[in-house]
Amino acid sequence: MVPARLGGHAATVYISGQIGPSVPTRYRWPPMIALRDSIVDEIPHLRRYALRLAHDADAAEDLVQDCIERALRREHQWDPATRLRPWLFRIEHNLYVSARRRRTPENRGARLPADLVAPASTPEAGLDLLAVHRALRRIPPEQAETLQLVTLHGLDYRTAADILGIPIGTVRSRISRGRAALRGLLGMDTTAA
Missing domain, CATH: 1.10.1740.10 (RNA polymerase sigma factor, region 2, helix turn helix motif)
Structure with missing residues (x-):
């Protein structure tokens, strides 16, 4: 046994990593x-x-x-x-x-840090990533944020809804409208799924 102090509380710590009953x-x-x-x-x-x-x-x-x-x-x-x-x-x-x-509104010029840029097999792929990043900044923030949670971080709709504190239907709506807006800004076929 090793005596220890945790946040002002005396405790007995066992070598196995368990803490004695005197610890809150x-x-x-x-x-x-x-x-x-x-x-x-x-x-x-x-x-x-x-x-x-x-x-x-x-x-x-x-x-x-x-x-x-x-x-x-x-x-x-x-x-x-x-x-x-x-x-x-x-x-x-x-x-x-x-x-x-x-805070008060401020200039929010964002740059992609080098460690967040995906390695590109071609220079065109890097330009595509930059175009998507710029397009994300042009759609409504709530749509961009929801898209990021679901697509970039791979969260399901329910988890994204819990994080954002909104109903799951609102997540679905934001995803749909955000994807349509991105396709339009990137000059893609807007009839694609």
Whole structure:
């Protein structure tokens, strides 16, 4: 046994990683360590989503940091039986919406960071990616955000609806209208599915 102090509480930590009964539930080490490791795995996804929300690499990094900080402070609210990514996206989305309500409009010129640009087999493929990125910035933000959650991050409609706090029918509608708008902006056949 190894004595330890956690947040001002005395605890007895067993070598096997289990904590003695004197530790409050919120200070259990193994789930917290597992959560931290899982959050580290989600950072690239959080960065992509934050960049789409913030349209600025520096603001996106701040948003990711705030999201991670809040997730760690509220780790007791996460249900390990659920998927972590939607919970983190929900935190990040709520932080962004709260910050947007507090700030004044500003110039939101976004650049794709080099680590987020997909490797292109041809120069034309890189131009196509840039065209899609520009088109996404021209459609309504709620459509672009919903499209990103479903297409880029591969979330199902129900999970995207939970993250955005909207009905699933609204997600379907935004996806449909967003795809149609993108096809129009990219000069694609608008009758395609």
